[in-house]
Amino acid sequence: MTLSFPPFTRAVIWLLGINTAVFLGLSAFGSRAVIQWVYANLGLVPSEVVFHFAIWQIVTYSFIHVGFWHWFGNMLGIWMFGSTFESSWNTRRFPRVVFYGRGGSGAYNYYSFFRAHPEHSGTVTVGASGGVLPY
Numbered sequence: 001m002t003l004s005f006p007p008f009t010r011a012v013i014w015l016l017g018i019n020t021a022v023f024l025g026l027s028a029f030g031s032r033a034v035i036q037w038v039y040a041n042l043g044l045v046p047s048e049v050v051f052h053f054a055i056w057q058i059v060t061y062s063f064i065h066v067g068f069w070h071w072f073g074n075m076l077g078i079w080m081f082g083s084t085f086e087s088s089w090n091t092r093r094f095p096r097v098v099f100y101g102r103g104g105s106g107a108y109n110y111y112s113f114f115r116a117h118p119e120h121s122g123t124v125t126v127g128a129s130g131g132v133l134p135y
Contacts, residue, residue, distance in 0.1 A: 007083055007087065008083065009086040011095050015098065019075060019128060020071075020075065023065050026064070039124050042057065042063075043057065044058065044109055045057060045123070045124050046122075058102075059099070062106075064126040064127070075128075077128075101130055106125075109130075
């Protein structure tokens, strides 16, 4: 029995590429004002989803990362676990699981911050962990 690294499958390559492009773009070209705008408008803010119908935030928050280790840990998880599951299922089913996982994580975030703790409904959530954990 030998241990080996998982392959880079097609959907995983796309997910890694999109997340990396957003991270590098914000790191290289994002001024403080741009980064604050991205967090406020593309990060998940439960009060914005409810009061301003910003439902795109349920998906876009998962492509934004705060720092290198946040990005690296999420990309490592997508590669290690995502490649295995994509190989077991198929390339068409895997992105749906990621999408539903990220959406479910966003919905849970909405519930926990807006319904259970309304005083925190303006808190910004970012990161791909919600799409990694359903694997």
